[in-house]
C-alpha cells in the first residue's frame with residue numbers, strides 16, 4: 001500500500017513538474033503573454049478574449065441551459081470556450097476555459113476541413129505552435145508554418161455554422177467567399193488582423209528584426225472605426241412642391257461580407273429626420289437592415305440562444321451585400337419657403353438582450369444638410 005501510494009505521489013510529481021508533453025494541457029494566455037506582450041495586449045481587448053466573460057453571453061448561456069438542457073449549453077461552449085469543451089470542463093472550473101478563444105487554441109490548429117457538415121478545425125495541444133512564419137525560432141516552444149493561419153480558413157470553424165435543423169445561422173465565411181474580396185485575395189486577416197507596429201516577442205527574450213505584428217484585437221462591430229469603414233453615405237435633399245424629398249445613398253464599401261453579418265439579431269439602422277427651422281413638427285423615418293430569422297413554426301427569434309439552436313428559416317433579408325449600394329428615398333411634408341435641417345443617423349444594434357443602453361446599440365455616424 002505504502003509503496004503504491006509512494007509511486008502514485010512520484011507519478012503525481014512527474015505530472016506536476018512536466019505539465020507539457022504530447023496532447024498536453026493548453027497554456028493560459030498569461031503564459032504566452034509573458035513573452036508575446038504586445039500581442040497579448042491586443043488580444044485582451046478583443047471580443048475573442050471576452051467571449052466567455054461577456055455578460056450578454058453568460059445570460060444567454062444560462063437561458064440555453066434552462067430552455068434546452070446541458071446539450072444546449074454545450075453547443076454554445078463549442079465556439080465561446082473551445083478549450084473548455086476539449087478539456088470536457090463543462091462546469092467551467094479551469095481558468096483557461098474562461099479565456100474564450102485563447103492563444104493556445106488558435107495556435108494549436110493543425111488543419112481545417114470544409115467537407116461534410118460544419119467546418120472543423122483539428123486542434124492538437126503540444127510543444128509546437130502553428131503560425132504564419134517559416135522562419136520563426138523560439139527557445140520556448142517549437143514552431144511550424146501553417147498556411148491555414150494566413151487565410152480565412154483560420155476563422156471558418158466558428159464564423160460559419162449550421163444548427164441541428166440544418167439552418168445556416170452564421171454565414172460570414174460563405175458571404176466572404178462569394179464576395180469580390182475573396183477573388184481579390186483579401187482574407188479575413190486583411191481587415192481584422194492588419195499589421196501594426198509592435199514586437200512579436202519581448203526584446204528581453206529575443207531581438208527580432210521584425211517590428212510589426214498582426215493586430216490581435218480583431219476589431220469588428222464593437223469598433224466605431226470599423227463601422228465607419230464599412231459604410232459610405234451620401235445625403236441629398238430637394239424640394240418638390242410642398243414636399244421635401246430626401247435621398248440617402250449607402251454603400252457597403254468596406255466589409256468583406258454582408259452588413260450586418262453574423263448573429264441574426266444584429267441590425268444596421270438608418271434614421272432620417274427633418275426639422276423645420278425655427279420650430280414645428282419634426283418628421284422621422286427608419287430603415288432597418290437585418291436578416292429576420294424564424295423558428296420552424298414561423299415565429300421570429302428574438303434571443304441569441306433561440307437563433308442559434310432553433311433558427312429554421314429566413315423571413316426577410318435586407319442586409320447590404322459587399323460593395324452593394326442602395327438608394328433610400330424619404331418624403332416629408334415641409335411647406336415651401338421653410339428652411340429645414342435634414343439629419344441621417346446610423347446605428348448598429350447588437351442585441352435586444354443587452355442590459356445596458358451602450359451594449360444594445362451604438363450611433364456611429366451622423367450627417368446633415370440645411371435645405372432652403
Ligand code: HEC
Pocket residue numbers: 054056057060061064072075076077078079080157158159160161170172261262263264266304305306308309350351
Ligand atoms: C459556430 C460557433 C458558435 C456557436 C455554436 C455559438 N456562437 Fe454565439 N457567437 C459566435 C460568433 C462568431 C459571434 C460573434 C458575432 C457574430 O458573428 O455575430 C457570437 C455572438 C454571440 C452573442 C453576442 C455577444 C456579443 O457580445 O454581442 C451571444 C449572446 C451569443 N453568441 C450566444 C450564444 C449562445 C447562447 C449559443 C448557444 C445556444 C451560441 N452563442 C453558440 C459563434 C458561435
Ligand code: HEC
Pocket residue numbers: 027028031032033034035036103104107129130131132133134135136137138139140141143144145200201205206208210
Ligand atoms: C519564453 C518566451 C515565450 C513563450 C512563453 C511563448 N513564446 Fe511563442 N515565441 C517565442 C519566440 C522567441 C518566438 C520566435 C519569434 C521570432 O522568431 O520572431 C516565438 C514564436 C511564436 C510563434 C510563431 C510565430 C510565427 O510567425 O509563425 C507562435 C505562433 C507563438 N510563438 C505562439 C505562442 C503561444 C500560443 C504561446 C503560449 C502557449 C507562446 N508562443 C509562448 C517566445 C515565447
Ligand code: HEC
Pocket residue numbers: 047048050051052054057078079080082101105154155156157158159188189192193218219220221222223
Ligand atoms: C474558436 C472559435 C473562433 C475562431 C477560430 C475565430 N473566432 Fe472570431 N469570434 C468567435 C466568437 C465566439 C465571437 C463572439 C464573441 C462575443 O462577442 O461573445 C467572435 C467574434 C469575432 C469578431 C467580432 C468582434 C466584434 O466587435 O463584434 C470578429 C471581427 C472576429 N471574431 C474575427 C475573427 C477572425 C478574423 C478569425 C480568424 C483569424 C476568427 N474570428 C476566428 C469565435 C471564433
Ligand code: HEC
Pocket residue numbers: 029032033036039040041043044048101102103104106107131132149150151154189193200212213214215216
Ligand atoms: C482567433 C485566433 C487567434 C487567437 C485567439 C490568437 N492568435 Fe495569434 N495569430 C492568429 C493568426 C491567424 C495569425 C497570423 C495572421 C496573418 O499572418 O495574417 C497569428 C499570428 C501570431 C503570431 C505571429 C506574429 C504576428 O503577429 O503575425 C504570434 C507570435 C501569435 N499570433 C501569438 C499569439 C498569442 C500570444 C495570442 C494570445 C495572447 C494569440 N496569438 C491569439 C490567430 C490567433
Ligand code: HEC
Pocket residue numbers: 152155156159172173176181186187188189190191192219220221222226227229230254255256257258259260261262263266
Ligand atoms: C474588406 C474588409 C473585410 C473583410 C475581408 C472581412 N471583414 Fe469582417 N468586418 C469588416 C468591417 C468593416 C466590419 C464592421 C461592420 C460590421 O460589423 O458589419 C466587420 C465586421 C465583422 C464581424 C462583426 C459582426 C457582428 O455580428 O458583430 C465579424 C464577426 C467579422 N467581421 C468576421 C469576418 C470574417 C470571419 C471574415 C472572413 C471570412 C471577415 N470578417 C472578412 C471588414 C471585413
